[in-house]
Amino acid sequence: MGDAATARDASKQDTSDRIVLAAEVEFAERGFEGAGMKAISQRADVSQALLHYHFGSKDHLYAEVVRRRSKLINEARLDLLAKVDLGGKEAIGGILDALFRPPLGPLGGDQSYTRIFGGLIVGRERDRALVREYYDPTAQKFVEALQAALPGSSRKTAAHAYTLALGALVAVISRDGRVERLMGQQELRGIDEVLAGLITFAEGGIRALAASEKSEN
Known part of the structure; x- marks a missing residue:
């Protein structure tokens, strides 16, 4: 491929990236229904x-925003999950760290995509379809990991544990300041503090679920 063709491809990719990032902000601020293609084009400085x-x-365009961001998040999640010793004492905490850390960190798109992410979980059929396509394959791997880390637990319990843990993540991921208001603390908390609280809360619930299942059998 010649230099001119390479430059054209790079320019096309730059334009595409700029549009997707502009769309991410627009969808986050106004939701799918409120976002306009004209507003997105203005944000991206394209016609x-x-x-x-x-x-x-x-x-x-909305689907592409979700596809691109979910790819970054899920690749990071799986990389972290692969490092967890599923037979070790810290397995549950490691699994939860792998689940929570990427969407809360820079790969999660900061406050723009975190608002979209939260809406995907409780969204309409459009959102549910995107979750099935772009998030469910990775979710299945986390359910399998949880089941492996909880000997004797069923797939049902592991899936329930994953879903409830994800709900805890959604409750804080927008970082809209509500948790800080309720705490009487004005400054935003750092990711490590948020992660520590989430992991402690979710791990306690997961272990209680697994113990409850064992007592019933």
């Missing part, structure tokens, strides 16, 4: 014609 050329419709 609406060029925006439609790259992504076609608002539905396709």
